[in-house]
Amino acid sequence: MLRFGLGAVTVIGLLGVLTEQWLGVLFSLGVVGFAITFALQQPLFSLMGWLYIMVKRPYQVGDRVRIGDAKGDVIEVDFLVTTLWEINGELVSSNQPSGRVVTLPNSTVLSSEVYNYSWDKFPYVWNEISIQLSYETDLAFARQELTDVADDYLGERMAQNIARYRELLEETPVELEVRDGPSVNIVQQESWVELRLRYLVHPRRGQRAKNDLYERVLERFNEHPDRISFPVSRNR
DSSP, X not given: OHHHHHHHHHHHHHHHHHHOOHHHHHHHHHHHHHHHHHHTHHHHHHHHHHHHHHHHOSOOTXXXXXXXXXXXXXXXXXXXXXXXXXXXXXXXXXXXXXXEEEEEEGGGGGTSOEEESSOTTOOOEEEEEEEEEOTTSOHHHHHHHHHHHHHHHHHHHHHHHHHHHHHHXXXXXXXXXXXSSOEEEEEEOSSSEEEEEEEEEOGGGXXXXXXXXXXXXXXXXXXXXXXXXXXXXXXX
């Protein structure tokens, strides 16, 4: 940029000396500069987006992000574009990689929301699994079973991450209720009750954790058919 600026000043000076028409030279260069700027506005916006990414660090290489409609892992950030390994998309679901590469202009960060799932200060997200049970279920027992399964699976690692989460919240004016461990929320549906187990997990292990928790929860529930029952198909 410094070299370009010095070169432009030199050209203006030489043209002014040779033609002795300073005003005409400056006007002509202004028109040309405007035309070039208009033609290159998208690359210039992308360059501004790159400067924003470098200074504010909304994401960096290795982060899992969603920018606009694209979601994936950042593998490269250059002057004009950001490249992602796509997650989900049209081919797969459940936060699985599709194998495709998505290229986004850096100007997108100036006009769209950027969701960072693994930023360096706290690379974890809250996740949920839902289990549908009948109204005859002992809900208190079912909730306790869910939290016990999650505690056994996630262990002290989740407690340490929650402590870090609280430290970050204390640095902001936001006040949120954060449980010490996994929690269960109850949602009443028309013909069944839905229990939603909420827990903290790394985004890249989210689907594996969800699969493991489903298997363990169903195995635990099937051990107590007298206290836990599932809704029958006619009610669904």
